[in-house]
Amino acid sequence: MAVNRFRSHVFILPEDDANRQLAVGFALEFDSRQIQVLREAGGWLNVCKNFESDHVQAMRNCPHRAVILLIDFDEDPDRRRSVGTRIPADLTERVFVLGTWSEPEALRRSLAATYEEIGRALARGCRQQDGSILQGELLRHNGQEIERVCAALAAVS
Incomplete structure (x- = not known):
């Protein structure tokens, strides 16, 4: 189902299938019409390229x-800085760079949960302003960025 582009909405552009599964779990905790x-994309550099080619102008129009x-x-x-240099200044408030410190497979092993379960837990933490899941070494580097995401998602809920 497509999002309602006249309301606040979020696109999640994942690097690989493991990140996509995390994103799906995360999205399941929100209004499916708005995430x-x-x-x-097939790699973090491809995430950047895809963002630049397919999303920059679309975000300016939306x-x-x-x-x-x-x-x-x-x-x-x-x-984060490398990716951030690819984000135009006029869009920095609406673009977020998140991910595991190493790779999602290590996160899945450390939490002994599926990607979807981890994504759901991250979303619940975001909605309830409970950052406990972010305290582990594989997610804590997202601290300030996740606060920005949670604030943006409040408009989507």
């Missing part, structure tokens, strides 16, 4: 849209 999980770029950080402390 859309897109097809996986002021109610926010985009979550869901990537693996691959333990690279500069990854």
Whole structure:
């Protein structure tokens, strides 16, 4: 089902299938008409390229849209900055860069849960303003970014 582009809505652009599954679990906790999980891009650089080619102008034409770029950080402390340089200044308030510190497979193992269950738990934490799931080493680097996402998602709920 397509989102209502005249209301606040969120597109989630996942790097790979594991991130897509996390995003699907996350989206299940919200109004399905206002969050859309897109097809996986096939790598964090492809997320950036896809965002630039397919979403920048669309976001400028649709002021109610926010985009979550869901990537693996691959333990690279500069990854968020690298991705951030690809986001135009006029869109930075509506674009979010999130992901696991290494890769989603490590997160699944550490939490002993499915990707969908983890995504649902992240969404519930966001809605209830409970950041306990973010305290682990694989998610804590998302702290400030997840606060921004939660604020944006309040308009979608």
